[in-house]
Amino acid sequence: MNSMPSDSASMSFVDRVVVPGDHVLDLTGMANQTIKLGAGLRQDGDAISVMKAGKLRISKPNKYWVESSHKRYVPCVEDTVLGIVVDSKFDNFLVDIKAPMLGLLPVLAFEGGTRRNIPKFEIGTLLYVRVVKANNTMNPELSCMDETGKAAEFGPLKDGYMFETSTGLARMLLSSPPCPILEALGKSLSYEIAIGLNGRVWVNAASPSTVILVSNAIMNSEFLSAAQQKIMVEKLMKRLQ
Amino acid sequence: MAPMEVDRADGRTSNQLRPLSCTRNVLHRAHGSARWSQGDTIVLAAVFGPKAGTKKEENPEKASIEVIWKPKTGLIGKVEKEYEMILKRTLQSVCLLTIHPNTTTSVIVQVVGDDGALLPCAINASCAALADAGIPLKYLAVAICCGLTGSRSVILDPTKIEEKKILAFAYLVFPNSPISVLPKGSLTEDSEPIEAGIITSVTHGAMPVVDYFNCLDRGYAACAKISEFLRRSMESQAPSDLTKTT
Numbered sequence: 001m002n003s004m005p006s007d008s009a010s011m012s013f014v015d016r017v018v019v020p021g022d023h024v025l026d027l028t029g030m031a032n033q034t035i036k037l038g039a040g041l042r043q044d045g046d047a048i049s050v051m052k053a054g055k056l057r058i059s060k061p062n063k064y065w066v067e068s069s070h071k072r073y074v075p076c077v078e079d080t081v082l083g084i085v086v087d088s089k090f091d092n093f094l095v096d097i098k099a100p101m102l103g104l105l106p107v108l109a110f111e112g113g114t115r116r117n118i119p120k121f122e123i124g125t126l127l128y129v130r131v132v133k134a135n136n137t138m139n140p141e142l143s144c145m146d147e148t149g150k151a152a153e154f155g156p157l158k159d160g161y162m163f164e165t166s167t168g169l170a171r172m173l174l175s176s177p178p179c180p181i182l183e184a185l186g187k188s189l190s191y192e193i194a195i196g197l198n199g200r201v202w203v204n205a206a207s208p209s210t211v212i213l214v215s216n217a218i219m220n221s222e223f224l225s226a227a228q229q230k231i232m233v234e235k236l237m238k239r240l241q
Numbered sequence: 242m243a244p245m246e247v248d249r250a251d252g253r254t255s256n257q258l259r260p261l262s263c264t265r266n267v268l269h270r271a272h273g274s275a276r277w278s279q280g281d282t283i284v285l286a287a288v289f290g291p292k293a294g295t296k297k298e299e300n301p302e303k304a305s306i307e308v309i310w311k312p313k314t315g316l317i318g319k320v321e322k323e324y325e326m327i328l329k330r331t332l333q334s335v336c337l338l339t340i341h342p343n344t345t346t347s348v349i350v351q352v353v354g355d356d357g358a359l360l361p362c363a364i365n366a367s368c369a370a371l372a373d374a375g376i377p378l379k380y381l382a383v384a385i386c387c388g389l390t391g392s393r394s395v396i397l398d399p400t401k402i403e404e405k406k407i408l409a410f411a412y413l414v415f416p417n418s419p420i421s422v423l424p425k426g427s428l429t430e431d432s433e434p435i436e437a438g439i440i441t442s443v444t445h446g447a448m449p450v451v452d453y454f455n456c457l458d459r460g461y462a463a464c465a466k467i468s469e470f471l472r473r474s475m476e477s478q479a480p481s482d483l484t485k486t487t
């Protein structure tokens with residue numbers, strides 16, 4: 001079995017849109033190699049096949065994933081997300097993070113948390129949390145601390161306004177270098193923003209009209225290119241004056 | 242033996258399908274949605290989920306799929322329940338149920354227009370909606386209706402008037418044709434290539450076995466075309482490359 005043709009053929013599927021059922025990688029020629037599969041791919045016998053429609057991406061040398069944007073979120077470890085408290089139990093808060101299962105936030109997962117100073121979150125509180133454990137069979141476990149145990153901006157978000165977007169827009173907003181829309185808005189307005197990889201965005205500013213302007217600008221910028229985003233922000237600023 | 246040309250009311254040949262159109266992400270609140278139309282038969286499908294929890298009689302080690310069929314007019318009766326059951330069984334064989342155990346995915350199908358071949362249109366719409374919602378799938382299901390006329394010739398995608406006049410018809414559902422790096426025919430199951438498998442077959446009326454196999458061949462060839470159309474529609478609606486900066 002000649003491995004070279006299948007290698008060059010799989011290169012031709014990278015950056016192409018693939019649909020469920022496509023076989024994108026042939027494993028018969030790769031006996032001793034390790035391949036890392038990300039979202040949207042699975043092993044089907046001797047081939048890697050696609051589970052979700054999207055663009056196939058590769059990160060050399062051996063990481064493959066399908067990039068797609070949806071309204072629901074699949075939890076991954078080390079993601080930062082915005083969750084809403086649904087219930088509180090004896091040792092966990094139940095938090096909705098737009099995933100197939102509810103997330104569990106241990107009541108002690110706060111900086112300096114002990115049984116005596118458990119925070120009291122009402123139902124509906126918005127929290128900025130980090131995903132600690134995630135696999136398909138269990139409820140994802142969350143935390144309001146970073147790895148070293150510090151609070152580091154995690155915790156409840158007060159005031160402001162939260163809106164829901166797709167996961168693709170959230171990834172674009174979190175990309176580095178900073179997204180053009182956030183930079184352009186930041187040049188003329190001052191606002192605070194928290195972006196969750198699960199497609200929730202929280203915006204806070206001194207006046208409600210600024211909050212509305214920033215939220216609407218972000219929601220409209222999903223399918224615009226960088227130049228179009230800058231033009232849109234310029235037009236909005238002109239209308240304000 | 243040359244196939245006998247049939248005179249169809251709208252001027253199509255026996256192998257010709259009605260114009261297809263597919264739009265995804267049409268509903269704002271649904272997690273995935275698609276509107277599929279074949280001529281005047283239009284179906285809107287919405288997908289919600291996966292959501293935690295399964296019903297009592299479902300297996301909690303797998304995801305479960307719930308289908309609700311809403312007709313254009315009238316109350317829900319036995320016909321709708323039968324469609325729900327066929328759609329549920331078809332989607333259960335298309336989805337990867339072990340990825341998210343103990344969850345429920347709801348598929349709601351709303352009939353907007355009915356002009357023949359309603360169930361295949363609904364299956365196509367539901368599959369497009371499941372792909373839009375990001376539910377993990379083994380492959381996409383592509384469905385078609387093949388009718389057998391009195392003169393023993395096969396017509397594809399009959400309209401409602403044609404459905405009343407033909408002897409028998411079959412709804413056939415096949416997996417979509419994948420693009421693959423593997424040499425053709427290498428994935429086999431009992432010495433048949435997987436791509437030539439069939440997911441669902443529902444027949445009405447009586448037809449000889451030879452004609453049924455004829456329907457299968459024609460249907461399989463036409464499904465390759467529908468599968469190509471579905472792939473192009475997914476490519477054109479993919480979001481633009483967000484990482485490129487101009």
